[in-house]
Amino acid sequence: MSSLLNPNRPPVFCPGCSHDRSLQALDRAFQNMGLSTSEVVIVSDIGCSGLFDTFFDTHALHGLHGRALTYAAGVKLARPQLNVLVTMGDGGLGIGGAHVLAACRRNLDLTLIVLNNFNFGMTGGQFSCTTPEQASVASGFLNVLEKPMDVCTVAASAGAPFVARTSVYRKDLPELLVEAISFDGFSVVDLWGICPARYLKRNPLSPKDIEAAIGELPPFHGPVDTNERREYGSHYREKAGRKKAELNWQGTEQVFEPPVKKRRELVLLGSAGERIITAGTLLAHAAILAGMQVTQKDDYHITVMRGPSVSELIVSPAPITYTGVDRPDVIAALSQEGVNRRWDLFDQMKPSGRVILATGVEIPATSAQILEVDFKAGGIKKKERALAALSLLAATGDPITSEMLERALRETLQGKRLEEALQVFQQTGAIPIPARKP
Amino acid sequence: MGVLFIDGNQAVAMGALHAGCRFFAAYPITPASTLLAAMLETLPAAGGVVLQGEDEIASIGYCLGASMAGMKAMTATSGPGLSLYSENISFAIAGEIPVVIVDVMRQGPSTGSATRGADGDVQFMRWGSSGGLPVIVLAPTGVPDCFTLTVHAFNLAEEFRCPVFIASNKEIAMTRETLDMGPLEKPEVIDRALHNSGPFLPFQAKAGMEVPAFLPIGGPIPVRQTSSTHGPDGYITTDPSEIQAGVERLQRKIEAHVGSFSYFDLEEMDGARTLIVVYGVTARAARAAAAELLRDWQTPVSLLVLKTLWPVPEEVLRAAAEGVEQVLVVEMNLGQYVHEVRRVLGNQRVDFYGKMSGQLIAPAEIIREVKRV
Numbered sequence: 001m002s003s004l005l006n007p008n009r010p011p012v013f014c015p016g017c018s019h020d021r022s023l024q025a026l027d028r029a030f031q032n033m034g035l036s037t038s039e040v041v042i043v044s045d046i047g048c049s050g051l052f053d054t055f056f057d058t059h060a061l062h063g064l065h066g067r068a069l070t071y072a073a074g075v076k077l078a079r080p081q082l083n084v085l086v087t088m089g090d091g092g093l094g095i096g097g098a099h100v101l102a103a104c105r106r107n108l109d110l111t112l113i114v115l116n117n118f119n120f121g122m123t124g125g126q127f128s129c130t131t132p133e134q135a136s137v138a139s140g141f142l143n144v145l146e147k148p149m150d151v152c153t154v155a156a157s158a159g160a161p162f163v164a165r166t167s168v169y170r171k172d173l174p175e176l177l178v179e180a181i182s183f184d185g186f187s188v189v190d191l192w193g194i195c196p197a198r199y200l201k202r203n204p205l206s207p208k209d210i211e212a213a214i215g216e217l218p219p220f221h222g223p224v225d226t227n228e229r230r231e232y233g234s235h236y237r238e239k240a241g242r243k244k245a246e247l248n249w250q251g252t253e254q255v256f257e258p259p260v261k262k263r264r265e266l267v268l269l270g271s272a273g274e275r276i277i278t279a280g281t282l283l284a285h286a287a288i289l290a291g292m293q294v295t296q297k298d299d300y301h302i303t304v305m306r307g308p309s310v311s312e313l314i315v316s317p318a319p320i321t322y323t324g325v326d327r328p329d330v331i332a333a334l335s336q337e338g339v340n341r342r343w344d345l346f347d348q349m350k351p352s353g354r355v356i357l358a359t360g361v362e363i364p365a366t367s368a369q370i371l372e373v374d375f376k377a378g379g380i381k382k383k384e385r386a387l388a389a390l391s392l393l394a395a396t397g398d399p400i401t402s403e404m405l406e407r408a409l410r411e412t413l414q415g416k417r418l419e420e421a422l423q424v425f426q427q428t429g430a431i432p433i434p435a436r437k438p
Numbered sequence: 439m440g441v442l443f444i445d446g447n448q449a450v451a452m453g454a455l456h457a458g459c460r461f462f463a464a465y466p467i468t469p470a471s472t473l474l475a476a477m478l479e480t481l482p483a484a485g486g487v488v489l490q491g492e493d494e495i496a497s498i499g500y501c502l503g504a505s506m507a508g509m510k511a512m513t514a515t516s517g518p519g520l521s522l523y524s525e526n527i528s529f530a531i532a533g534e535i536p537v538v539i540v541d542v543m544r545q546g547p548s549t550g551s552a553t554r555g556a557d558g559d560v561q562f563m564r565w566g567s568s569g570g571l572p573v574i575v576l577a578p579t580g581v582p583d584c585f586t587l588t589v590h591a592f593n594l595a596e597e598f599r600c601p602v603f604i605a606s607n608k609e610i611a612m613t614r615e616t617l618d619m620g621p622l623e624k625p626e627v628i629d630r631a632l633h634n635s636g637p638f639l640p641f642q643a644k645a646g647m648e649v650p651a652f653l654p655i656g657g658p659i660p661v662r663q664t665s666s667t668h669g670p671d672g673y674i675t676t677d678p679s680e681i682q683a684g685v686e687r688l689q690r691k692i693e694a695h696v697g698s699f700s701y702f703d704l705e706e707m708d709g710a711r712t713l714i715v716v717y718g719v720t721a722r723a724a725r726a727a728a729a730e731l732l733r734d735w736q737t738p739v740s741l742l743v744l745k746t747l748w749p750v751p752e753e754v755l756r757a758a759a760e761g762v763e764q765v766l767v768v769e770m771n772l773g774q775y776v777h778e779v780r781r782v783l784g785n786q787r788v789d790f791y792g793k794m795s796g797q798l799i800a801p802a803e804i805i806r807e808v809k810r811v
Contacts, residue, residue: 009673037660043503053662054673059655061506062664063499063533064525070496074503074511077487078461079656099499102492240482249452251440251619281614284443288616294443296614302468302552322726323613323719324798 001031004040006057016200018168018193019048022115023055025168026085029177033083041084043072045092047122048195049115052087066096069103072110080233083181085111091120093151094129104158107185108232113177114151114188117195125198136202151190152220161227162187163220169193169207179222185231190220252411254291256404263316264399266330267345268386269338272300272309276338279386280311283393286400286408287315295323299341308341315399332356332389333363335382354396356389371433378431380424387421388428395429439619446584446610447514449617450540451476453588454512457627459538460486461504461511463497468552469608470514470542477512494522502526502535506663508654510592514540517559518549520566527601528567529665531688534641534650536595536630538588540604542611545796554796555608557718557770561777563603564748571685572692574598575748576701577605579721581615586623587701587745593628594699598692599649605747607770609719609798633659641684642670648691693749700751704758707738712808713762715755715779717744720768720799727804739808750778759783764811768804770794 005011005027013020030040040058044050046065053060059082063071068086076084093100093114103110119137120126127135127143130151137143152165162183164176168191180187192210194200266283270276277298284294295314301307312325327348332355333339339361346366349355353368358375373392380388394405402425409421444452450473454462462477464470478488487504491497494515501511515523520541530537545551546558559566563575574594576587584606591602633651640662643650650670655661662672667684669675675684703721705728716724721743731737742758744751759765765783767776769792776790791807793799 038656038658041655053664057660059660060662060664060672061503061655062666063502063529064665067495067499067526070491070499071503071506073489074461074463074500074505075507075655076503077489077500078504078507078509079654082656098492099496102496236487240485240487243483245480245483249442249619251442251617253440281443284614284616288441288443291441293616294614295616296443297609298612300553320615321722321729322798322801323609323615323722324800326800326802 001034003027004030004035004037004056004058006055009054011055013048013051014197016194016196017048018117018195019115021168022113022191022193023052025173026113026177027056028174029181032174032178033181035083039083041072041075041082043068043075043084043086045086045088045096047089047091047120049087049089049092066092067099068092069096069099069110069112073103073106073108076108076110077233077236085113085181087113087115090114090116090118090128090130100155101158103186104155104160104188106232107159107161107229109184110186111181112186112188114190116151116190116192117199119195119199121195121198135199137199150217151188153218155188156220156224156227159227160188161185161224161229162222163224164188164222165190165192165214165217165220167192167207167210167214169210183223252285252288254289255407256290256401258290258292258317258399259401260398261317263314263318264330265325265328266313266315267325267328267342268311268332268334268389269342270309270334270386271337272303272307273305273383274309274334274386275383276309276311276334276386279390280313282387282405282408282412283313283390283400285412286394286404289404289407290400292317292399293320295320297323308335308337310338310341328353330354330356330393331368332386332393333361334358334385334389336361339363356392358385373431373433375431379427384424387424391425391428442617442619443614444581444617445472445612445614446578446581446606447473447542447612448476449581449584450588450604450606451480453585454538454592455480455484456585456624457510457589457592458629459510459512459592461501461509462486462513463489463491463500464514465491465494465497465519467516467519469544469612470516470519470540472612473514473540473542494519495526498523498526498537498539501537502530505535505537506655508656510536510596512538512540514542516542516544517546520559520562524567527573528569530601531567531569531571531573532665533663534599535663536599537601538591538595538604539601540606542606542608544608545794551796553608555719555770555798556794556796557605557607557720558794560605560747560771561774563605571688572749573601573603574692574699575603575605575746577717577745577747578610579718579743579745580610581617582622583745584610585617586625589625589627590699590701593625596628596630597649598695599630599652600692605718607719639670640672641668643687648687648694696746696749696751697753699746700754701745702751702754703743703745705741706758707732707740710738710740711763712811713740713742713759713765714804714808715742715744715765715767717747717775718770720770723799723801724768724804727801727808730801731805731808735809737808747775750782752782755779755782759786763787764789766791766807768792768799768807770799
């Protein structure tokens with residue numbers, strides 16, 4: 001096969017730069033594999049490694065510093081048949097560390113070649129995450145304070161199933177690159193070389209020194225047995241192929257006449273874990289069965305199982321504009337922290353308004369009618385209070401009826417949970433409720 | 439057809455599916471994370487890919503790679519994540535990579551209040567990337583808009599090869615409402631124009647055109663994509679005239695065409711002295727306020743609901759404001775888009791009302807501001 005190097009853009013690395021050897025070895029590897037220009041994508045990072053895509057005549061993607069692996073993953077997932085290679089320096093390795101770790105864990109079939117020359121060549125020779133402590137670089141004494149990172153050990157700990165460390169001066173480099181590219185999974189090649197323009201100026205370093213330094217580190221020659229597993233892309237497609245779409249595009253048809261053809265604003269005030277929002281959605285479903293328009297606006301803290309939970313609903317025969325509730329027709333006051341969150345609502349209520357009040361919860365003065373319910377004495381658990389309140393509301397027939405609520409329940413819940421919910425309705429119906437004057 | 443009861447994030451997911459989205463990547467963040475859930479429920483079964491990125495930078499990066507390989511791609515986040523998108527937004531602009539970005543705004547600044555709404559990013563979406571070149575921003579007012587504008591967003595991203603934002607808000611994204619599928623506007627789906635004859639230069643717009651024809655990375659013809667300043671051939675250029683021509687084309691290809699995608703609702707009232715200019719969820723309060731002003735106070739006001747925020751639909755603004763004594767801009771922030779309205783309307787009186795307390799602006803507040811005049 002012929003070379004995949006770009007005939008119109010000959011390499012322009014500094015004289016003596018090891019990147020030139022990497023480039024030639026990579027081209028040799030492509031040739032050995034019999035690849036054509038359209039079968040290869042070079043995704044290059046920033047810095048001198050970012051020149052690689054230009055020197056090949058293949059598909060090329062050159063993006064932002066440290067992010068090459070992310071573009072490469074997007075390309076590979078979209079077109080799994082491609083050979084996607086990432087060229088990145090030790091600079092990109094540092095700034096894109098999170099992406100390197102994610103790529104190792106994910107095991108998508110990409111090849112990462114780290115062109116490791118222990119410094120930022122293009123920006124003036126500053127230290128990188130692989131600069132030795134004893135090196136003299138353009139970052140003053142800063143590199144003395146930080147320990148260089150062993151790319152291979154990190155990659156192997158993060159789950160990369162193919163990790164190799166080698167010198168750019170090794171004659172068998174094309175063969176190693178063929179092995180890395182052919183590997184069905186994520187492969188990392190930590191490729192050590194010399195930057196003559198910057199690093200070599202202050203730090204004597206020969207191919208022999210590099211060989212010796214590599215010899216002192218843990219050896220990595222390719223497959224990491226403990227990380228061997230399925231390649232992400234094919235595994236993904238297998239899992240996704242078995243999935244069924246869960247989104248309902250059909251919706252709910254009207255089956256009841258609305259018991260009340262008026263706009264109603266309802267607020268459920270409770271605590272996290274009391275199924276407040278679920279109750280709100282159930283109420284909405286019941287109203288939709290009668291062809292009503294509904295909005296449901298929820299308010300809760302970022303803490304998942306603690307804090308107030310508020311659901312504000314508007315039920316209306318006409319389209320609803322503003323979704324906030326400032327003057328509710330119905331409040332279910334089910335917990336103190338819920339009530340405290342919307343303390344302001346109660347004195348806004350009209351005399352025709354209704355409050356379903358759980359015994360023990362304090363509310364401010366209101367002109368609305370109060371229906372005090374001892375849920376505890378009635379055997380209703382806290383997490384069922386909201387559902388019980390809906391059942392009391394439905395018993396009034398405004399804005400939903402018991403029939404509508406039960407149908408909504410049967411359309412949303414199944415099995416044991418449905419039985420439990422129906423049981424709550426029965427228990428609630430048996431609670432004696434003394435009328436209380438405002 | 440029946441009625442759905444869904445939130446804005448679910449409606450965006452449905453719109454994306456309708457538009458042919460096949461790739462979605464995002465990092466979990468309230469109030470955008472239910473969009474990740476909705477996409478995960480639907481896209482894999484439709485043959486698409488959903489990734490949970492290791493961070494927001496990666497999430498949009500995955501989308502850019504997939505888009506260059508020919509897939510329609512979308513990502514979603516909120517303010518803190520949008521901050522991390524910045525460098526890749528400018529890459530999408532420079533590389534002319536179609537991508538839809540959903541910003542479900544939450545009260546800020548910074549991490550702010552994760553479960554409270556705001557519209558604090560409307561200038562950030564426009565200007566939060568290096569180089570200052572234009573993007574497209576569409577702002578839904580509720581669930582039906584979330585569906586329809588998401589389809590438009592994909593179409594515009596394909597047509598103009600650029601990032602397109604959906605400026606959502608917690609109060610839209612996580613508020614459920616009834617959606618009647620029957621009358622719902624479902625725009626026709628547009629796909630990016632493909633290069634089909636002659637030699638291929640990845641950034642060469644044909645004569646009389648402003649957007650280069652696309653070929654995917656991975657097809658039979660090798661494609662070059664680069665974030666560096668490039669000529670039509672996709673190689674770095676240092677020629678000042680070529681550079682200038684390139685950035686001017688990136689600006690012109692979007693700004694010169696805003697007339698073709700200026701989405702808005704205008705409700706003009708006879709005898710109105712005030713025009714309320716509003717967008718997003720606040721448009722709903724403004725509608726309620728306008729109705730109440732007419733019914734209870736015999737005060738007609740006109741209402742302009744902007745659904746295209748960027749580029750600023752200047753013609754629409756000027757035409758709507760003609761002849762009114764006062765323009766009142768109402769926003770869920772401390773005054774951002776009002777600067778654009780003032781710039782466009784020059785000497786006309788433009789007042790502002792806004793807050794960013796995590797609460798909706800209520801109709802009563804807007805009525806108070808109108809009566810103040």
